[in-house]
Amino acid sequence: MTVKICFVLAVNFAYLAVNGNLVNGDRTFSIDYKNNCFLKDGKPFQYISGSIHYSRIPRYYWKDRLVKMYMAGLNAVQIYVPWNFHEPVQGVYNFTGDRDLGHFLDLANQTGLLVILRPGPYICAEWEMGGLPAWLLEKPNILLRSSDTDYLQAVCNWLNILLLKVSPWLYANKGNIISVQVENEYGSYHACDYNYMRTLQKIFRNLLGADTLLFTTDGNTDKEMSCGSLQGLYATIDFGTDANITTAFQRQRRFEPHGPLVNSEFYTGWLDHWGEGHAQVDQWKVSKMLREMLALGANVNMYMFEGGTNFGYWNGADHDTRFRPVVTSYDYDAPLTEAGDPTEKLLLIRDVIKEFRDVPAGPMPPATPKFGYGFVTLRKVGNIASLLNTFSPQGPVKSQYPLTFEEMKQYYGYMLYRTKLPRELREPTPLISPLNGVHDRAYVTVNGVYQGMLERDTTLVMNISGKQGDTMDLLVENMGRVNFGSQINDHKGILGDLLLVSDVLSNWEIYTLDMDGAIAGGWPHSEAPQSPPVRQKEPSAGPVFYMGTLQPNGLAWDTFLKLNDWSKGQVWINGVNLGRYWPSRGPQQTLYVPGPLLSTTQPNNITVLELERAPDTPRVLFMDRPQLNRTTGRS
Known part of the structure; x- marks a missing residue:
């Protein structure tokens, strides 16, 4: 049923493509198996x-980044499409603003x-749940990345x-997409389906046509290549x-005896996890190895060329021996920094x-201007x-036992x-998550007092x-949900009973x-604070x-927000969620603030949710440079 639905739509599109004169037979991109290369319009x-x-990356900066990549000598870019970014709620699609994929493709083409x-x-991609939408988990037994009927139907849609x-x-x-990957590093997944x-x-064939070059990408082991490759998809x-x-x-x-050599992800850097060191890859090793691969005639994609930022809640996580969330910055030690600087x-x-x-003639476009706007003192809202009436005006759902984020449809x-x-606790009494069911952190208060x-x-x-x-x-x-490995079915919230010693809550x-x-x-800037300002030296836990x-001040330049002596939380500037901060764990100490978020004429609203403990004097600092490499360890 799933494939049949896709096939019907593909036939309709093929009819429209031919009758709408979209197809241009003079433009081809294919593989020359005899000479081990790609052919573009019949030429190697x-x-x-x-x-x-x-x-x-904010839409405002897409052109800037693409021009810098072009001026560096690249003739192609490689892009992921995060499903959950475009369909955050099932059946509701968003391809506007920062999600305007067509506009990005057009800019690349230009x-x-x-x-x-x-x-x-x-x-x-170190992206939340590897790009899969969290609403898939509303079916508790769904088998992701498999032939599971519910999963495949959602994928097909x-x-x-x-x-x-x-x-x-x-x-x-007449476009610029030369090849399309099917799935991603499937050999790294346990299912091997x-x-x-x-x-x-x-x-993919039904929807994109027989002539579109489809490929797979897998890691550098026999098992990964074996489980991830498939006849008819170039490995x-x-x-x-x-x-x-x-x-x-x-x-x-061994998997493709003939055809072009392709390194689809040549790592120029690496990702960071909270509480670990800032990853760096030696630039001389990168340049030396790139030269050697190009001399072989290999096709190379550098991952990443610019990393960007995990704004909002979009960071992913790993889970090997323990849960390790990815930091907000996706700088990746890439050739272009998080802020797009060469x-x-x-x-x-x-x-x-x-x-x-x-390589195109002319200078490399310069870094975008940066400005350190200095300190801003904040005041407590509540x-x-x-604030439950503000954030949850519909009120609570009552349940005998805890419900997950997915069951509550807040993802x-x-x-x-x-x-x-349930009873008197005169002495400190253990509150227990017996089955490790708190995903991922729970901040506990009793009668408003942080415990x-x-x-x-x-x-x-x-x-x-x-x-x-x-x-x-x-x-x-x-x-952030796990984005890699066997634990991507990563439900959030309180997943099981909590105990007060032996009493089930x-x-x-x-x-x-x-x-x-x-x-x-x-x-909160549009209305009066719901609680009076605290005294400057009164700590808030x-x-x-x-x-x-x-x-x-008349400028709207990029800047970097540092929260000295704050613990952990979330920051919004003019209503835009910049992401998580956690300087007490590191390594990231600053959040990137793109200049286009700032107003040159109106006050710029700063909202901070501090989860653990704010400094005695709650203030933040806007700097003209990032700090991504100071790890203080687990706290």
Whole structure:
């Protein structure tokens, strides 16, 4: 049934494409198996590409980044399409503003860059749930990335929207998309479901036509290449500077005896996790290895060429021995920084590319201007309990036992769980998450007094005290769903019973919290604070909101926000969610603030949710440079 639905729509599109004169038979992109190369319009072609994620860069800066990539000598860019970015609620699609994929493709085309499209449906990318929408988890037993009927139906519905939208941009249709990846690094997933890959292959073929070059990408092991590749999809490999080029390409040759050599992800840097060191990859190793691959005639995509930012709640997480969320910055130690600035690594790469192809004449566009706007003092607005009418005007859902984020249909951010203490707790008494069921952090208050925190895999027991009937609130934070490996079915919230010693806590009131909607609508600056300002030296513990304004000075330049002595939380500027801060754990110490978010004439509203403890004097600092490399360890 799933494939049949896709096939019907594909036939209709094929009719429209032919009758609408979209197809141009003179433009072709294919593989020459005899001469081991790509053919573009019948001539040998080698691509030198870089990865860029439009979902991590403000639309205002798309052109700037693409021009810098073009001036570095690239002739192609590689992009992921995050499903959850475009269909955050099932059946509701968004391709406007920062999600305007068509506009991005158009800008790349205008700039002279071909596109290697990676539409998933799973993308990894250190992105929330690997790009899969969290609403899939409303079916608790769904088997993601498999032949599961519910999953495939959702995939088919999505691909019918996405692939038909990008079809006019195929190279044969006068666009710039030269190849399309099916799934992503599937050999790294435990399922190894060839029927799933065959179904995807049929869907892509039906929707994109027989002549579109489809490929797979997998890691540099036999198992990954074996489970991720499929006859009829050209198999490519990925590896970084720690690999042996000859050995890696010999592995690709075992799966593709003939055709072009392709490193689909040559790692120029790496990602960061909270509480770990800032990843860096030596620029000389990158340039040396790039030169060697290009000399072999290999096609190379550099991952990343610019990383960008995990704004809002879009960061992913890993889970090997424990849950390890990815930081807000996706700088990636890439040739272009998080803010799109050229680096020495970029200039070295351009020098290498010059040895193999003509690089556009002219200077590299400069870094965007930066400005340190200085300190802004904030004032307390109120704690979560005092703001429930603002964030959850519909009131709570009552349940005997806790419900997950997915069951409550709030997929990201924060929810509040409330219950009453069943008995007197005169001495500190253990509150226990016996099955590690708090995903991912719970900030616990009793009658408004902060008691401490439960954390997934790390802190499963804490002590509380109080009287029988006291209100206990747990503000639970989704720190980002696992994006890689076997645990991507990553439900959030309180997943199982909580115990007070041996007593099972029950009779919960559960509040979904639309913080982002309220703040985007102007709160708290549009109305009077709901609690009086605290004395400057009075500490505030537990989840508390703060507000302030950055006064305009006629500039709207990029800047970096530092929260000295703050613990952990979320920041919004003019209603836009910049992402999470966690300087007490590091390594990231500043948040990137794109200049286009700032007003040159009106006060710029700053809203901070501090989850643990604010400094005695709550103020923030706007700097002219980032700090991404100071790890203080786990706190």
